[in-house]
Amino acid sequence: MQLAGRGITCVRGGREVFSGLDFEAASGEAVAVVGRNGSGKTSLLRLIAGLLIPAGGTIVLDGGDTDMTLPEQCHYLGHRDALKPALSVTENLSFWAEFLGGERSDAAESLATVGLDHATHLPAGFLSAGQRRRLSLARLLTVRRPIWLLDEPTNALDAAGQDMFGGLMREHLARGGMIIAATHGPLGIDSRELRIGGVA
Numbered sequence: 001m002q003l004a005g006r007g008i009t010c011v012r013g014g015r016e017v018f019s020g021l022d023f024e025a026a027s028g029e030a031v032a033v034v035g036r037n038g039s040g041k042t043s044l045l046r047l048i049a050g051l052l053i054p055a056g057g058t059i060v061l062d063g064g065d066t067d068m069t070l071p072e073q074c075h076y077l078g079h080r081d082a083l084k085p086a087l088s089v090t091e092n093l094s095f096w097a098e099f100l101g102g103e104r105s106d107a108a109e110s111l112a113t114v115g116l117d118h119a120t121h122l123p124a125g126f127l128s129a130g131q132r133r134r135l136s137l138a139r140l141l142t143v144r145r146p147i148w149l150l151d152e153p154t155n156a157l158d159a160a161g162q163d164m165f166g167g168l169m170r171e172h173l174a175r176g177g178m179i180i181a182a183t184h185g186p187l188g189i190d191s192r193e194l195r196i197g198g199v200a
């Protein structure tokens, strides 16, 4: 599986954020998207996820599932955790599993893996920032998709959480997955750097 962007131009609110951007990512590879605030890292992830339309250029996936679109083969985890505060931890995960569809793993097992098995019935609104992030990460495990698009994924994670997440990313890559992550700090795994805009 090979993902390639060619000559991508991104316009937001009538203003060009970047243009002529080329990138590649392959199965088993992590790409760390870096650049100053506002350079367009989140926008690039959203373009790949199909949540924004490029003003120019192409994004093509070779060797993926030909019955599915690129967005259907991606997990997009934004930097804000998309959780419903009144729903419990388990209900939030079930919501996402239903919404995303496709092949599923055991949700209780995913919650145990991310260290939330003691909090399954707690409303998400009561979770700490790190716990909310862990719940978002459980989505990656419950619904299997080969391409993980992660926006500042280690934000709010403590040292043990970062270790746990590093292990999950390595397992995903070992299974032939792909990771593209916007980050201001170390991702915690071997990765190739894609810099957008000037030096931060």
Ligand SMILES: Nc1ncnc2c1ncn2[C@@H]1O[C@H](COP(=O)(O)OP(=O)(O)OP(=O)(O)O)[C@@H](O)[C@H]1O
Pocket: 012, 013, 014, 017, 035, 036, 037, 038, 039, 040, 041, 042, 043, 044, 182
């Ligand atoms: N909905 C929007 N309408 C207009 N402009 C937007 C919109 N969303 C983002 N932008 C602008 O697009 C540019 C790129 O934003 P983006 O969030 O992709 O940057 P980023 O590199 O992820 O930044 P950061 O490091 O601060 O997270 C910014 O100048 C931002 O103000």
